[in-house]
Amino acid sequence: MGDENCVRLAYKIWLDNNGKVFGDGPYDLLLRVEQIGSLSKAAAEIGMSYNKAWRLIRAIEDRLGFPLLKCKVGGASGGGSEVTSQARRLMQQYRAFREEAENALELLYAKHFNEKEIKG
Amino acid sequence: MGDENCVRLAYKIWLDNNGKVFGDGPYDLLLRVEQIGSLSKAAAEIGMSYNKAWRLIRAIEDRLGFPLLKCKVGGASGGGSEVTSQARRLMQQYRAFREEAENALELLYAKHFNEKEIKG
DNA sequence: TTGCGTTATACTAGCAAAAGTATAACGTAT
DNA sequence: ATACGTTATACTTTTGCTAGTATAACGCAA
Numbered sequence: 001m002g003d004e005n006c007v008r009l010a011y012k013i014w015l016d017n018n019g020k021v022f023g024d025g026p027y028d029l030l031l032r033v034e035q036i037g038s039l040s041k042a043a044a045e046i047g048m049s050y051n052k053a054w055r056l057i058r059a060i061e062d063r064l065g066f067p068l069l070k071c072k073v074g075g076a077s078g079g080g081s082e083v084t085s086q087a088r089r090l091m092q093q094y095r096a097f098r099e100e101a102e103n104a105l106e107l108l109y110a111k112h113f114n115e116k117e118i119k120g
Numbered sequence: 121m122g123d124e125n126c127v128r129l130a131y132k133i134w135l136d137n138n139g140k141v142f143g144d145g146p147y148d149l150l151l152r153v154e155q156i157g158s159l160s161k162a163a164a165e166i167g168m169s170y171n172k173a174w175r176l177i178r179a180i181e182d183r184l185g186f187p188l189l190k191c192k193v194g195g196a197s198g199g200g201s202e203v204t205s206q207a208r209r210l211m212q213q214y215r216a217f218r219e220e221a222e223n224a225l226e227l228l229y230a231k232h233f234n235e236k237e238i239k240g
Numbered sequence: 241t242t243g244c245g246t247t248a249t250a251c252t253a254g255c256a257a258a259a260g261t262a263t264a265a266c267g268t269a270t
Numbered sequence: 271a272t273a274c275g276t277t278a279t280a281c282t283t284t285t286g287c288t289a290g291t292a293t294a295a296c297g298c299a300a
Contacts, residue, residue: 007184010136013225015233017127040276052259054278064127071277074267078275097232104224105133112217113135160246172289174248191247194297198245 009109013101015094017063026060027094029053030068030083039069039081064090129229133221135214137183146180147214149173150188150203159189159201184210 014023032042043053061068068087073079083091134143152162163173181188188207193199203211 007135007137007141009133010140011131011133013129013131015127016130020130021127038276049260050277051261051279055259058278072267073265073277075276076268076274078268079266079277080275081277093232097228100228100232101225104228105221108217108220108224112213112220158246169290170247171249171291175289178248192297193247193295195246196244196298198298199247199296200245201247 007113009105009113011105013098019059019063021060021063022090022094024098026056026068027091027098029056030087030091033069033081034083034088037080037082039071127233129225129233131225133218139179139183141180141183142210142214144218146176146188147211147218149176150207150211153189153201154203154208157200157202159191 012023015021028046029042029048032045033039036042036045039053039057040050043050057068066086067084069081070084071079071081132143135141148166149162149168152165153159156162156165159173159177160170163170177188186206187204188210189201190204191199191201
């Protein structure tokens, strides 16, 4: 049972191509990879297993058709991953779109539901 | 693997209160109940089992805090359901909001992704 | 009193998605 | 040669959701 009058707007927005291509989760993960230079560390930061993070990135790359990460295996540091320029471009576009979409939706929600009361 | 360059916008929008409260599915179902006067027939129309439809309505009513349907059991016709005035009000608000939201999102998507190419 | 169509609800089963476990490969430094 | 931290990937397990099945209650009509 829900709290009496706490109804609120909820939404999920993503890019899709026969499956989820890009959304808030991948955006956040890539942002961290960009800063740290390691997918496993980025995943650990947000409490995600490396395995899950890797599967996520791979699935997206398959659907997107271009690589998100340029990965190195072995070496002094063990290896690492850096975000490709294509991925950085996508991230920028997505962030801008996402922000404006959120603003627009909240505005419309207020217009239709808050100015008039939801309960009849 | 996804088709090369068929990436498109996808989204789900709903009202929420510790679980989904209202969205496109319930809206469509209630619309049919309004016309036919029977939940079981309305469900059958869209290939949904009565059981599923009933659970859907009940869950929403729990979270929403007011009844969507006024139901009669037994009688010559077996019974029937009619949509409450509160539910009708909600349906109207949701439909108007939903339409404007869709327009706004498509517009923003075009602005950020179609005018510039998605592939780097 | 039997039958019918509807609402009302519990219980069960199956299935798909999510996530964990295990393991290999790699390359530098010591 | 060994160790270490990372990427790479298969396999297994679990879990949460979905949906079907069954059954009862109800009230009118024949």
